[in-house]
Amino acid sequence: MTRTLALEMAVQDPAGVRIAGDVGAARVELATALALGGLTPSPATLELSIEAARAAGVEVHVLVRPRGGDFHYSDDEIAITERDIRRVLEAGADGVVIGALDAQGRLDVDVMTRLRDAAGGASVTLHRAIDVSPDPLATLDTALALGLHRVLTSGGASAAIDGIDTLRALVAAADGRIEIMAGSGVDAANVAALAATGIDAVHFSAKRSVIAASGVRMGSASDGVGGYEVTDRDTAFAVRDALGL
Template sequence: MPQNLALEIAVQDPAGVRVAGAVGAARVELAQALALGGLTPSPATLELSIEAAREAGPEVHVLIRPRAGGFHYDADELAVSERDVRRAVDAGAHGVVIGALDPSGVLDLDAMARLRDAAGGASVTLHRAIDVTPEPLATLRAARELGLRRVLTSGGASAAVDGIDTLRALVAAAEGAIEIMAGSGVTAASARALAATGVDALHFSAKRSVVEDGGVRMGSAADGVGGYEVTDLATARALIAALA
């Protein structure tokens, strides 16, 4: 594995934190509902995951996202997010992962500054909201000016391996002043090519599905019945082995 490449695993619970610790990941991004792109985890999940991390080792960075869908938030949603940022940091999280866009689809500087300030001195990552902005390089510059620690990006593609050219451009534009972390659909097959772009970190979920058939749909989504996802130790190990 490249010497300076950090690994971050997206997890949904304390068990996922322990998997990340077992494979030597530097960080976890703690969320719930990864199938929806990730949402803010519950307070109990937050507290128990931080407790697990004290033994397992990885830093805990908490996704703050009040709902699925786009990233333009109203006043109530921003108020919820601000309180969730404070809750996460007060609970002992090392950082938070945020993103807010204005009605035109560019980074909402006022909302981002408000959430950044709520984090106090904790690390702040801009999540993949950057990937739906019209000019990712301009968004990166704004993130630098806001003093954010890193950006999680797929290079504007659905899967990071398809955004490699943009990832290289973002690495060059970052000039070492802000970290670039590649994520979305990262697998053992794509990890080496992504690492070769010069990114500072790889973000992946290493998940597998647990299939259940309850026979009754429990939500409006197409997958509202049938199972759930967990962080898988063997999948995480396979990706890391591919980097070796």
């Protein structure tokens, strides 16, 4: 049987959704603050992106993450995540992307069960929390036991191409029981090699930075050079073309 590789684009707004539709992506992961690894998008961003997705024929899977940093969350942060899951699905999202680890860095089964249950029967993707867990293969087993639908992973490396051996191992261990989706640093130069591992899907942002020097700090991480990221149409098509799609 011929395997069909699914494309998922990480986008931050309706414009990114429309580009994903033009590229032929099966779905988008909708988030904000991709530079921080992604955070839960605003209600208006969600609503307008879902409208764009319906017109473009792509699914919307929402990253539900209350803050940047690690994946060990406080009780308040878990409660926020749980409510946000319900909210984004009520708004019409097709699925959610979540991840929570315990104090030892393992997948937090109690929290993940609570969040999975909040999603009802919607599709649930395990976020890259797996990549900072001590044993990605053991984390995959836990994801399977929880009944999750897919895992977004870079193979435990900062960039997926550097975790390619672990990606192969995850594909073998999954044995078709759960989708393995490679993401992080995916571009036209490496996407074909990643696809050759046998992954079910590839996740990429195809983003570029728009920079404007203001000279005024706008936060603790600011150096007075303001900027933001947008989905770049040409970069997105280059990834697709590199796969021969």
